[in-house]
Amino acid sequence: MGKTERHNSADELALERFLPYRLSIVAQTVSRALSKQYGKRFGLNVPQWRVMAVLGRFAPLSASQVCERTVMDKVAVSRAVTALLQRGLIERTTDSTDRRRLALRLSKPGGALHRQIVPLALDYERQLLAGLSAQERATLSAVFDKLLRSA
Amino acid sequence: MGKTERHNSADELALERFLPYRLSIVAQTVSRALSKQYGKRFGLNVPQWRVMAVLGRFAPLSASQVCERTVMDKVAVSRAVTALLQRGLIERTTDSTDRRRLALRLSKPGGALHRQIVPLALDYERQLLAGLSAQERATLSAVFDKLLRSA
DNA sequence: CCTAATTAGTTTCATATGTAACCATTATGG
């Protein structure tokens, strides 16, 4: 008769246990800690760092391809690209077959900076993962995929 | 001799597998989907919703206590409180013993709104968790705590 | 071909967020 609910009385919401809230806190904390690694030191914000990261692996890419790979909208990408161009960290050439498209790639100094940041980022990730068992890591990864699908 | 690294060549960063990035994407996706539930319909943004959520359970609270419970900084709380006061969703009285402190609680209409939102939020959470096994849920929760500590 | 619809990317404007400076009140130390 008494319907026993899993959480609490089913119409009480404990923020500190609420999944979207916890996700948000963890993501924000991690993201901030990481940007301290490269933010101050290299003068990059998150969108800029993401653009450099994908260009480091997949260049040349058009801005819209960068959008897909980073899940950022085109405004964010456009702004990051503008800033990176001004600092000379990336280069842009017009696609010969489609003059709307602009091919982006890291410049020489951009590549150098990229090679500096990547190890820092990977170290930080290693540090995060260090506390987790192999099983926890696997579950986490699977759960992310599931959450993304049902969100 | 060849040092076999777990990921890829150890100095390559695959953004789509990079933990901070994935966390950020998942959190953002979930957060947006959820705010659609209450954002448009009730005219609340995330900070405002969080303030209402904690006041719904723990009122009366001072603004700084709200900060602790929501992990938001005091500026964010102050702004959310101002907006909620203007809409008459919360009330504020001055603490008699310390006139710096202002005690916050939901107003009558605020309480009514809270009772409308909470089931929606819990439903959404249930939907997210529905795809996960009990084991996955437990691991997720434990992993969040670990990540927060090492971040 | 020539117009309408699409696509790539940028700009604009309105809103959100963070840092630091700020005001008011209460606590502390000589």
Add this chain to the structure above:
DNA sequence: CCATAATGGTTACATATGAAACTAATTAGG
């Protein structure tokens, strides 16, 4: 007591972000 520090909260300014309007180039349909 009185000056100084600490606390609670708000304001101001600078930067970040998102939605929608816009420009330029390409494609599609008649």
